[in-house]
Structure formats: structure tokens, C-alpha cells
Amino acid sequence: MGESKVQMTEKRLTRVTSFDVAEAAGVSQSTVSRALAGDTSISEPTRRRVTEAAQKLNYQVDENAARLRRGKTGTLALVMICRPGENRKDLNPFYFALLGSTCAAAAARGYEVLVAFQDSPENFWGHYQERRKADGLIVIGTSENTAAWDYFGSLPEGNHWVCWGAPSDAFPWVRSDNLAGAMLATRHMLVRGYKDIVCLGSETSPQRQFKERFDGYAEAMREAGLNPIMQRIERGLPREEQGHRAAADLIASGRKFDAIFGVSDEIALGALKELTSQGYKVPQDVGVVGFDGVRAGAWSTPPLTTIESDFEVAGSLLVDRLIATIGGEPPSPRRVPVRLVVRGSTRD
Amino acid sequence: MGESKVQMTEKRLTRVTSFDVAEAAGVSQSTVSRALAGDTSISEPTRRRVTEAAQKLNYQVDENAARLRRGKTGTLALVMICRPGENRKDLNPFYFALLGSTCAAAAARGYEVLVAFQDSPENFWGHYQERRKADGLIVIGTSENTAAWDYFGSLPEGNHWVCWGAPSDAFPWVRSDNLAGAMLATRHMLVRGYKDIVCLGSETSPQRQFKERFDGYAEAMREAGLNPIMQRIERGLPREEQGHRAAADLIASGRKFDAIFGVSDEIALGALKELTSQGYKVPQDVGVVGFDGVRAGAWSTPPLTTIESDFEVAGSLLVDRLIATIGGEPPSPRRVPVRLVVRGSTRD
DNA sequence: TTGTAAGCGTTATCAG
DNA sequence: CTGATAACGCTTACAA
Numbered sequence: 001m002g003e004s005k006v007q008m009t010e011k012r013l014t015r016v017t018s019f020d021v022a023e024a025a026g027v028s029q030s031t032v033s034r035a036l037a038g039d040t041s042i043s044e045p046t047r048r049r050v051t052e053a054a055q056k057l058n059y060q061v062d063e064n065a066a067r068l069r070r071g072k073t074g075t076l077a078l079v080m081i082c083r084p085g086e087n088r089k090d091l092n093p094f095y096f097a098l099l100g101s102t103c104a105a106a107a108a109r110g111y112e113v114l115v116a117f118q119d120s121p122e123n124f125w126g127h128y129q130e131r132r133k134a135d136g137l138i139v140i141g142t143s144e145n146t147a148a149w150d151y152f153g154s155l156p157e158g159n160h161w162v163c164w165g166a167p168s169d170a171f172p173w174v175r176s177d178n179l180a181g182a183m184l185a186t187r188h189m190l191v192r193g194y195k196d197i198v199c200l201g202s203e204t205s206p207q208r209q210f211k212e213r214f215d216g217y218a219e220a221m222r223e224a225g226l227n228p229i230m231q232r233i234e235r236g237l238p239r240e241e242q243g244h245r246a247a248a249d250l251i252a253s254g255r256k257f258d259a260i261f262g263v264s265d266e267i268a269l270g271a272l273k274e275l276t277s278q279g280y281k282v283p284q285d286v287g288v289v290g291f292d293g294v295r296a297g298a299w300s301t302p303p304l305t306t307i308e309s310d311f312e313v314a315g316s317l318l319v320d321r322l323i324a325t326i327g328g329e330p331p332s333p334r335r336v337p338v339r340l341v342v343r344g345s346t347r348d
Numbered sequence: 349m350g351e352s353k354v355q356m357t358e359k360r361l362t363r364v365t366s367f368d369v370a371e372a373a374g375v376s377q378s379t380v381s382r383a384l385a386g387d388t389s390i391s392e393p394t395r396r397r398v399t400e401a402a403q404k405l406n407y408q409v410d411e412n413a414a415r416l417r418r419g420k421t422g423t424l425a426l427v428m429i430c431r432p433g434e435n436r437k438d439l440n441p442f443y444f445a446l447l448g449s450t451c452a453a454a455a456a457r458g459y460e461v462l463v464a465f466q467d468s469p470e471n472f473w474g475h476y477q478e479r480r481k482a483d484g485l486i487v488i489g490t491s492e493n494t495a496a497w498d499y500f501g502s503l504p505e506g507n508h509w510v511c512w513g514a515p516s517d518a519f520p521w522v523r524s525d526n527l528a529g530a531m532l533a534t535r536h537m538l539v540r541g542y543k544d545i546v547c548l549g550s551e552t553s554p555q556r557q558f559k560e561r562f563d564g565y566a567e568a569m570r571e572a573g574l575n576p577i578m579q580r581i582e583r584g585l586p587r588e589e590q591g592h593r594a595a596a597d598l599i600a601s602g603r604k605f606d607a608i609f610g611v612s613d614e615i616a617l618g619a620l621k622e623l624t625s626q627g628y629k630v631p632q633d634v635g636v637v638g639f640d641g642v643r644a645g646a647w648s649t650p651p652l653t654t655i656e657s658d659f660e661v662a663g664s665l666l667v668d669r670l671i672a673t674i675g676g677e678p679p680s681p682r683r684v685p686v687r688l689v690v691r692g693s694t695r696d
Numbered sequence: 697t698t699g700t701a702a703g704c705g706t707t708a709t710c711a712g
Numbered sequence: 713c714t715g716a717t718a719a720c721g722c723t724t725a726c727a728a
Contacts, residue, residue, distance in 0.1 A: 017721060028699050033723060041697060049555060058504065060478035064421070065721035068412040068704045075462075080448075087450035089659040093643060096444035100428075100436035103465050112481070114423075115463045117451050130408035132705095133460070156406065269647055276649075297619055301649030303623075311437040363706060376715045381707060389713055414707035416720050480721095 083142025093161035093346025101315030136160035181338035182216025194259035201263035265290035302344030429489025449663030484508035520679035529686035531566025542607035549611035591618025613638035650692030
């Protein structure tokens with residue numbers, strides 16, 4: 001026993017284990033485990049002794065050992081899909097905001113979040129569950145990166161996951177209420193007296209959301225007895241550049257218009273810039289509305305009227321859906337509510 | 349053995365272990381471990397057999413078991429400090445960009461990243477190492493949250509960490525080359541013919557960086573035989589509001605000025621808005637330069653001339669410094685290089 | 697209410 | 713070059 005004490009002292013330099021706490025508290029190791037885990041079968045006096053000993057020794061459970069034993073990790077993996085070759089810092093701010101809300105929601109439910117940015121086959125990786133690094137996976141990103149979605153869409157059965165931005169309706173998605181949002185935006189412009197409203201977007205983009213937003217716009221237009229008009233964006237460019245060019249094309253086409261609905265804020269901002277530089281007055285001559293509620297929209301001149309998703313609900317829904325799936329429930333898609341944020345790019 | 353086969357089949361439903369691979373490849377379990385870990389002592393034919401068996405069985409190592417045995421996690425924890433009560437999604441975009449670059453750098457070095465957003469004593473938590481959840485910790489955030497820095501500054505000895513935004517020089521920090529950046533900004537304004545340049549900032553803010561930026565500005569001013577002037581921001585407000593008010597105060601004071609150097613982009617943007625709304629023409633009447641290079645600056649009217657840190661270097665430095673510390677090197681602070689980004693808020 | 701003991705699935709040491 | 717075998721530190725039946 002003398003020897004064992006020396007060993008212990010040496011050991012403590014490296015790591016305090018539940019055995020050390022047990023010895024200090026005068027109980028067995030399993031009692032320590034139970035007491036600290038909050039097991040109700042432990043008597044209060046014992047628990048107190050254990051807790052105090054643990055505190056004094058500065059003991060913390062080794063999560064690796066605990067997880068190995070439990071077979072669960074208490075961790076969710078979060079993969080952010082970037083455009084191929086894109087610098088991580090240039091990721092669309094909308095996704096960063098969603099990342100923040102998702103981490104917050106996970107933390108509120110007692111989960112850790114393992115984050116990875118991925119953009120191309122060299123770094124696609126989703127075997128978090130097989131490696132016991134996480135209990136499930138959240139994938140967030142632009143639909144444009146089809147290779148990425150192909151990859152995650154074909155992960156082995158038994159992998160729990162949810163996603164935002166999926167190009168396929170077959171995936172377990174959470175997404176904005178795009179239809180309602182687009183209708184909100186369009187009706188707002190109609191109410192403000194704009195008539196010739198053009199949508200800058202695409203029905204063929206893998207970005208599912210864009211199609212839905214166009215549909216909402218179109219529905220609101222028809223409701224008002226007006227014809228929906230789509231000015232298509234060019235595939236593959238940065239969003240603001242798409243907006244830029246689409247606006248330039250629209251102007252060049254000679255078509256009459258007095259308002260623009262951009263299917264994303266960055267597209268709308270690009271269009272706004274083009275309009276202004278060509279001498280159009282916004283919101284007097286032309287109204288502009290975007291979709292997403294990115295921070296930059298508040299800084300443009302005029303600041304951009306937009307549709308904003310409820311980020312908190314979005315993060316919570318992603319996490320809750322995933323946890324439900326882990327718990328065995330079948331996946332079921334969800335919509336996140338949106339609201340109109342009126343700023344200066346539409347007239348009073 | 350017949351029985352063992354049945355067991356195996358049943359087991360495979362739950363999890364494939366290295367034993368299963370060993371059996372399939374006709375080698376011992378430890379050989380599987382070595383072969384898959386790239387141990388050089390394994391012969392090529394054996395390795396091939398093992399690799400194939402692993403692939404066929406869809407085997408992946410259980411990282412929890414591996415980590416328990418190794419005593420290392422291959423993971424870095426990243427704590428983002430928010431303002432108390434602030435919604436996670438509203439975190440300064442600069443920090444989100446840094447988060448992205450840091451994750452990229454960690455991935456490039458073979459580390460996973462565990463991300464947490466923290467804002468107040470209820471959720472301060474940094475015992476990642478003690479719990480064997482990570483090998484070290486990166487803390488990123490505003491110096492304003494002094495409670496947070498007090499907390500992380502007093503983590504037990506033996507915890508490896510680095511930080512960005514530390515209010516104390518005693519912490520193991522990485523930060524922008526604020527002095528050089530501010531001099532760059534100020535000289536740029538001087539060259540463009542501005543003379544009465546006022547700095548919007550603070551020398552007393554816990555935000556160490558602000559003091560350094562003021563110093564750089566002051567040095568460049570004196571170099572040119574001019575007097576540095578500080579217009580103080582009010583403590584505790586959102587940055588843009590601080591800029592707003594400081595600009596308003598400056599105007600109200602009647603002091604002559606023809607340029608403003610904001611110690612952060614959001615402060616500069618707030619000032620820009622105020623100036624414009626009061627009828628000043630930027631950049632003709634007044635020049636404005638910020639610091640940070642946030643995305644929103646590109647969307648303001650006029651777009652904001654600014655100083656941008658090299659995000660990639662920043663992320664790499666944070667990760668490299670931390671890994672070095674984990675490896676036993678003493679901490680040593682580092683500066684991240686900056687560059688001038690000329691946009692429209694300073695005249696030609 | 698508490699103690700004993702059996703794993704969880706690896707990696708690493710030690711033979712051979 | 714490969715095979716036994718002992719940890720790693722915890723959780724959880726099973727006993728008492």
C-alpha cells in the first residue's frame with residue numbers, strides 16, 4: 001500500500017481518475033461515477049462527500065472513456081459546404097449566422113458541436129458516426145455544390161442527418177418558408193404602388209429555394225392580375241455578380257420595370273448597385289427587395305428591404321430534427337417562418 | 349467457432365470492430381490496428397489484405413477507443429466569446445470570418461474543431477482538456493466581455509490555449525499588426541490630401557487593439573507634423589451606434605475635420621452614415637477609413653476604404669501557436685500582417 | 697444504498 | 713514482421 005501511494009502521487013501529475021476521488025472520499029469507484037452522474041440511488045451525504053473530493057482534486061470525467069462505454073458521443077457534427085476553392089472566410093454570411101444559431105441550439109440541448117468546412121471531393125468527409133465522433137450530422141450549404149450533395153446524399157444507411165440548402169426534396173431538410181416569404185415581398189411592393197415587378201432568379205438552379213421564391217412571387221403577381229416575369233441569373237458566378245449582370249441585362253432589354261425582387265440579398269444588392277450606377281433612383285424610380293436578411297443589406301444605400309428567416313427557429317429546428325432522428329423518429333422536413341424587414345429600398 | 353460466427357453476424361448489425369476485420373483478413377487484431385495506422389513494420393501484402401477487408405466490411409476505427417488509449421484527442425476547442433445576451437447570429441462578422449479561417453487551418457493540420465459560443469458566467473466553460481474533449485483551446489472574441497476573459501485567464505495551469513481579442517498582454521495572443529495598419533490608413537489619408545484627420549476610438553477601452561490603432565494613427569500624424577485628435581466612443585453600445593454618436597458629437601463640437609479614421613469598420617460605417625445623413629459628401633468633403641475588412645464595408649455608399657488583416661494567416665497562426673504550445677513550446681505572441689484596401693470612401 | 701466486476705474497442709509493449 | 717496481452721478510465725449489470 002505504501003508503494004501504491006507513491007504510484008498515486010505520480011499518477012496525479014498526469015491525470016486524476018475517479019479512483020483517486022473514490023479513495024479520497026472513502027467510497028468505491030462506481031459510487032463516484034454514480035454520484036457525479038446524478039444517480040438517484042446515491043444518498044445525499046455520500047454524494048456530498050464525493051462531490052467535495054472531486055472538487056478538491058479538480059477531477060473531471062474523461063469523456064472518451066465515458067463515451068466508449070456508453071456508445072454515445074453527445075456530439076453533433078456540423079459540415080458547412082463551401083463553393084469549391086472558396087476561401088472559408090468568404091462563405092455567405094447567411095450561413096455563418098445559421099452556424100451560430102445552430103451551435104446555440106445544440107448547446108441548449110446539451111450537445112457539443114464539431115464543425116468542419118468542406119468544399120470538394122478531396123475533403124468531403126461524413127463518417128462521423130462510424131468513427132464515433134458524433135451521433136449525427138447537420139449539413140449546411142449552397143445547393144450549387146452538387147458534388148457535395150451527391151456525397152452526403154449517398155452516405156451509408158443508418159447515418160442520422162438533416163440539412164439546409166439541399167437541392168433534393170428527398171433529403172431530410174429544414175428550409176425557409178420561401179413561398180410565403182416571396183409572397184410577402186411581392187405583396188409589399190404591390191401595396192407600395194409598384195406594378196412592373198421583375199424577379200431576378202432562376203427556376204432551374206439547383207438552389208431549390210430559388211424556385212420556391214419565384215413561385216411565391218409569381219403567385220402574388222397573378223393574385224394581383226399581373227404577369228410574373230423572370231430575369232435569369234447566370235449560373236456559377238458569385239451572387240452579387242449575378243445580380244449585377246441580371247440587372248444590366250434587364251435594363252438593356254428595354255423591358256419596362258419599376259421594381260425588382262432578388263431571390264437572395266446578395267443578388268438584390270448587386271442589382272441595386274447596378275441600378276444606382278446607371279442613374280436609377282431607388283426607391284423612387286425602382287423598388288428593390290431581397291431575401292435572407294444578411295447584415296450587409298443594412299449598410300447599402302438605400303438599405304435593403306428584405307425577407308428574413310427566423311435564425312433561432314432555424315437552428316433549433318435543425319438540431320431538434322436531428323436529435324429526433326437519432327432517437328429513431330423518421331425524418332420529416334420543416335419550414336422556418338419568415339418576416340418582412342422594411343428598409344429603404346422600397347418607397348413609402 | 350460455428351457459434352462465434354453467428355455472434356459475429358449479430359454483432360455486425362451494431363458495429364464492425366477491428367476483430368471482425370482481423371478475422372476476415374486472417375490476421376490478428378493488433379495487425380489490423382497497425383496496418384490501418386500506417387505502421388511501417390507491416391508488410392505490403394498484409395497491409396493490402398487488411399485494407400481490403402476493412403473496406404469490404406465498411407470498417408472505421410472507433411475514435412473514442414483510440415483516443416482513450418492514446419490519451420490524445422486530435423481535436424481543438426474553439427470558444428467564440430459573444431457580448432452578454434447577444435444573439436449568436438449577430439456576432440461581429442469579423443469573428444465569423446476568423447472562425448472559418450481557423451477551422452480551415454485546423455483541418456489542414458489534421459485536427460477537428462469543437463465550437464462553442466459563450467457569453468456569460470452561466471455558460472462559461474473551458475475544461476476541454478481535463479475532460480479529454482480537446483488537446484487545447486482557442487478563444488476568440490471581443491475584449492469588452494471582461495468576465496469572459498477573467499474566466500479563461502484563470503483556467504488551471506497546464507491548459508494549452510491561445511486567443512484573439514485578449515484585453516491583457518499577459519495572455520498568449522495572436523492579433524493584427526494594429527500599429528502598422530493604423531499608420532497605413534493614416535498615411536493613405538495624408539497622401540490623398542486630407543489634413544484634419546480625427547480618430548474615432550478609445551485609449552481606455554479594454555479592446556487592446558483600439559489603443560494600438562490609435563497609437564499608429566497618432567504616430568503617422570506626428571510624422572507629418574500634425575496633431576493627433578481622438579473623438580471618444582461611448583462604452584458598451586453596439587459598434588455602429590458608437591460610430592454614429594461619435595461622428596454626431598464631432599460635428600456638434602464644431603471642430604474642423606476633413607477625415608475620419610474609425611478604429612473598426614463598424615464604427616467607421618456608423619460614422620459614414622451619420623456624415624451622409626448630415627449632408628457631408630464622402631469622400632469629397634470628408635474621407636473615411638475603417639479597420640477590419642468586413643464584408644458589409646463593400647456594400648456601403650461609398651464603399652469603405654479599410655485595413656484588412658490576412659485572415660488565412662490569422663487562422664494559421666492561431667492553430668500553429670496552439671499546436672506548438674501543446675507540443676511543449678512556451679507561448680509567444682504573434683502579429684498578423686495587414687493591408688490597405690482602397691475603396692470609395694477616400695478621394696483619389 | 698453501495699461494492700464487485702465485466703466490458704467498451706482501441707493502441708502499445710513485449711515476445712517471438 | 714506478427715501475435716498475445718495489458719492497459720486506457722469509465723458505465724452498468726449483478727450482488728450484497
